[in-house]
Amino acid sequence: MRAVRYYGKRDVRLENVPRPGKLGPREALVKPKLCGICGTDLHEYVEGAHVIPTKPHALNGSMVPQIIGHEMSAEVVEVGSEVTTAKPGDRVAVMPLLVCGKCEFCRRGLQHACPTQACTGLSAPWGGFAEYCVVPDYQLNVLPDNVTWEQGAVVETAAVGAYAVDRGGVTGGENVLIAGAGPIGALAALYAMALGAGNVWVSEPNPIRRKIVQDLGVTEVFDPINMEFRSAKGRELGSGLFDEAKSPLVEALRERTDGLGVDVAIDCTGTEAGLASCINAVKTRGRVVESALHVKPPVVDMYNMVWKDATLEATWAYNIHEWPRYLRLIATGRFPVEKVVTAKIPLEDIMDKGFEVLTDPKGNATKILVYPDAD
Numbered sequence: 001m002r003a004v005r006y007y008g009k010r011d012v013r014l015e016n017v018p019r020p021g022k023l024g025p026r027e028a029l030v031k032p033k034l035c036g037i038c039g040t041d042l043h044e045y046v047e048g049a050h051v052i053p054t055k056p057h058a059l060n061g062s063m064v065p066q067i068i069g070h071e072m073s074a075e076v077v078e079v080g081s082e083v084t085t086a087k088p089g090d091r092v093a094v095m096p097l098l099v100c101g102k103c104e105f106c107r108r109g110l111q112h113a114c115p116t117q118a119c120t121g122l123s124a125p126w127g128g129f130a131e132y133c134v135v136p137d138y139q140l141n142v143l144p145d146n147v148t149w150e151q152g153a154v155v156e157t158a159a160v161g162a163y164a165v166d167r168g169g170v171t172g173g174e175n176v177l178i179a180g181a182g183p184i185g186a187l188a189a190l191y192a193m194a195l196g197a198g199n200v201w202v203s204e205p206n207p208i209r210r211k212i213v214q215d216l217g218v219t220e221v222f223d224p225i226n227m228e229f230r231s232a233k234g235r236e237l238g239s240g241l242f243d244e245a246k247s248p249l250v251e252a253l254r255e256r257t258d259g260l261g262v263d264v265a266i267d268c269t270g271t272e273a274g275l276a277s278c279i280n281a282v283k284t285r286g287r288v289v290e291s292a293l294h295v296k297p298p299v300v301d302m303y304n305m306v307w308k309d310a311t312l313e314a315t316w317a318y319n320i321h322e323w324p325r326y327l328r329l330i331a332t333g334r335f336p337v338e339k340v341v342t343a344k345i346p347l348e349d350i351m352d353k354g355f356e357v358l359t360d361p362k363g364n365a366t367k368i369l370v371y372p373d374a375d
Contacts, residue, residue, distance in 0.1 A: 001017060001130060001132055002014060002017075002131055002347060002372075003015060003016075003017045003129060004068055004127075004130070004347065005065040005066060005067050005068070006044060006052055006064060006065060006068045008049060008064065009046070009049075012068070012350070013065075014348060014350065017130070019132055020126065023078060023134065025081045026080050026082050026136055027079075027080045027135065027136055028076055028078065028083055028134070028135055029076075029078040030074035030076055030077060030094065030132070030134075030135060030140075031074055031075045031132055032129075032130065032132075032133055032373070033073050033075060033149045033152075033153070033371075033372075033373065034073050034149050034152070034153035034370065034372075035069040035070075035071055035072040035128035035129055035369065036071035036072075036153050036156070036157060036368070036369050036370070037071075037350070037355065037370065038070060038071055038157065039182065040070075040122065041069075041070075041355075042355065042358055043295075045355050045359065049064065052068075053123050057118055058116045059116045059123075060098065060118055062124050066121075066123070066124075066127065067121065067125075068121050068128075068129050069127040069130070070094075070096035070119055070122055070128060071096070071121075071128065071153055071154070072093075072096075072121075072133070072153055072156075073150075073153040074091075074092055074128070074133065075089070076088050076089060080137070083140075085137045085142075086137070090140075091142065091143040092141055092143060093141045093152040093153070093156070093323070094120065094128070094135055094140065094156075095138075095140075095141055095155075096119050096120040096122075096156060097111065097114075097117060097119055097120075097139075097317065097320055098124055098136065099112075099114040099117055099118075100114055100117075109319070109321065110319070111319075111320050112316060112318060112320060120133070120135055129370060130372055131372055131373060138320075141323045141324060141327060144327060144328065144330075146331055150341060150344075150369065151330050151337055151338050154337040154340065154341065155323065155327060155337070157183050157340075158190075158326060158335070159318040159323060160315075161184045161185065161187035161188035161189075161268070162318070162322070163291075163315055163319065165188050165264075165289075167289050168264040168289040168313065169287060170195055170263075171195065172196030172197070172198075174197055174198055174263040175198055175201075175256075175257055175262045175263050176192045176199065176200045176262060176264045176265070177202075177262045177265040177266070177282075178201070178203070178218075178266050179202075179203045179224075179266065179267045179268060179274040179277050179278050180203070180204060180267065181209040181212065182268060182366065183340050184291060184292070185204070185266075185268035185269075186212065186213050186339075186366060187337060188266055188291070189202055189218050190335060190336065193218070194334045194335045199220075200218045200219050201218065201221070201253060201262070202218050202221045203222045203224045203249055204224075205223055205224060205225045205226075206362075210223065212340075216340075227248045227249055247280055249277055249281065250280045250281050253281050260284075261282055261283030261284075261286060262286065263283065264286060264287045265278035265281050265289070266278065266288075266291055268291050268292050269292055270294050271298075272298035275288075275290060275300065276301065279300070279301050279310075280304065283308070284309060284310070285308070285309050288305070288311065288312045289312075289314070290314045291314075300312075340366050340367045341367045341368075342364070342368065343365055343369070344368070344371065345369075345371070346370070346371050347370055
């Protein structure tokens, strides 16, 4: 079968590999229909292996070369003798986390914090950029009848953004800032709107992504780098993200919130500037959520956080038991995750029209889905 395998920095290859063999009693063979290229895939491609193991993984022994792809919708082809979560022919979204099921965190229902956690498509024998994939039964989430393959392939990314919003405690009527309009930021904005947020503002320097997220129906989108703002009091401010007193973004948000600032600010940029804008924009007793990975430790203005008596949360992945709830919300139409998809490409184009497009800082793509099936 055809599969895309990761070997190292900027070394991803479409190859022929053996099809999976005999299933274990609690395993399923699935045929991926669509699989998304994730930001983690891009980090591994550009910088070299961080998440993908270069020596045998503690949970399952997997290592490079790794079949990649962990954001997939798929059709169940065959199931092991003890599988009850799905049956052949079912349409599923695959929750890719692999956990031990025995540690303190797994026993507490916090499987995403399992210290030996792995991930299908990153640190496992199989992945979604292939014609077939083997997954454990607990990864299978049957799609509601009116949820499409496309929507099913975006659930994993949507779960990351939704978890950040949930950890921020966003409730109906609250004002929210999302820093960064990549896939996770855009989906976090959609989810906050689905929860009934009063206003959802987005900060994004890329003009193409600003247009995409504005079309999602958010309240307003700002360019944090080139923004100039004259307050109602006539005060002109130049650009500046770190100094709260000089930030036009913060001033604009305060003017729109009766001088208070936003209730919740979520950083989806993974940059020091993005996190600083969230800390500066949040109101007293507000909540800041860091949802992105930083490639180097950021400077964090804890004086500002303390002075505001604010809360700083950090999130990793998602609670795996929330997937059915996200799917039900998608099925209602109130969480239209498919709106972030900008392209669908065949497996053979994954490098030129996938990885290279998404790593171009001037690119016009948000979420690219891949058809692993040659048919």
